[in-house]
Amino acid sequence: DLLNDIEVRAELAARGVALPADTLFVAALHVTTTDEVRLFADTPAPAHADDLARARAWLAAAGKLTRMERAARLPGATPDTVARRALDWAELRPEWGLAGCAGFIAAPRAITRGRDLGGRCFLHSYDWTSDEGFQTLELILTAPVVVASWISLQYYGSTVAPELFGAGDKLLHNVVGGLGVVTGNGGKLRTGLPLQAVHDGETFVHEPLRLSVLVEAPIDAITDVLERHAEVRALFDNGWLHLLALDKGNVVARYGRGLTWERVATPELA
Structure with missing residues (x-):
């Protein structure tokens, strides 16, 4: 308005x-x-x-x-x-909402337009050439990427260790105070997702992968953001997420640990 x-x-x-x-x-x-x-x-x-x-x-x-x-x-x-x-x-x-989530892409929309990503990627249309001072890049890495990590790791934990990190069988849930659920009439509050959110009755429908974050921006700019935000950097340093740098839609580098990168040769750029 x-x-x-x-x-x-x-x-x-x-x-x-x-x-x-x-x-x-x-x-x-x-x-x-x-x-x-x-x-x-x-x-x-x-x-x-x-x-x-x-x-x-x-x-x-x-x-x-x-x-x-x-x-x-x-x-x-x-x-x-x-x-x-x-x-x-x-x-x-x-x-099943976000079951199957595997990637996060922040790049010009033209790179992914027309491609079938199977509903498995979080998409952000981002053009670093018009991002003065890389303020939008910083916002993407410190907000949407963090939220996506919560989602990905919740699905991951609920699949690889459903008894520990999942909420168990939805048939047996009782809602407690609007805060969470318990199994049956007692016990501790259950965390994570109910079994039915990741399982079809025969097999798991979520493939437990660490989320791959692909960003089209200069590596120095990405590194600068990570250097100033230790809590975000820890997600990548500790292996909870993977970080890859793009150039014209091609993966050109993979983040290691401690603000280091490993260059990746692609058929188009080799």
């Missing part, structure tokens, strides 16, 4: 940030469990009615395609029931 305000735009223009007059900013919410994107077009914009209708149609089509992909590997699901199941507490396997 602020960016659609005439006075705000006038002030931005005075500061050298000129926005085209026909630009409309619209907030949106991505509901990851149902693959729905909701637009919040609160500013009256009759001139953009057709644009908004077209955007909603595109988002609805994208959500439908994603639900079709998800239904193919979710036991007992169909594309029409995926959204309902995701919100149904009676479902043992309402959705």
Whole structure:
């Protein structure tokens, strides 16, 4: 709403940030469990009615395609029931969400566009050439990468040692105080994910891998961020995550430990 305000735009223009007059900013919410994107077009914009209708149609089509992909590997699901199941507490396997996560890619979107990553990668469209002072790079490495590590390691622990790090059989769960679950009528709070979140009844659906973080940016810039954030560097130094540097979509170096890198020869660059 602020960016659609005439006075705000006038002030931005005075500061050298000129926005085209026909630009409309619209907030949106991505509901990851149902693959729905909701637009919040609160500013009256009759001139953009057709644009908004077209955007909603595109988002609805994208959500439908994603639900079709998800239904193919979710036991007992169909594309029409995926959204309902995701919100149904009676479902043992309402959705597998991030099961299978294996990679995190921060690079220009053109590098991954058109490639089937199997829904296994966290994607960030990032162009280091327009990142003044590498502030966005620092934000990516210290926030989204850390969150992705939590997710990856929770799935990892719940798969390799479900009795220790998982939450056990969902059939036997009792919710305690909104804080967690216990098995049956007592015992300690269970951590991690329920068995049904990583297992289809016959085999595990999550491949326990340490998350591979691939970043297209100068190695010196990545190293500088790690040097200033010891808690992030520890994730890579201790082997909980893998870090690789990209150049034009090719892996050119692999992070070792202690701010060191190992160069990697690729067919295109060798």
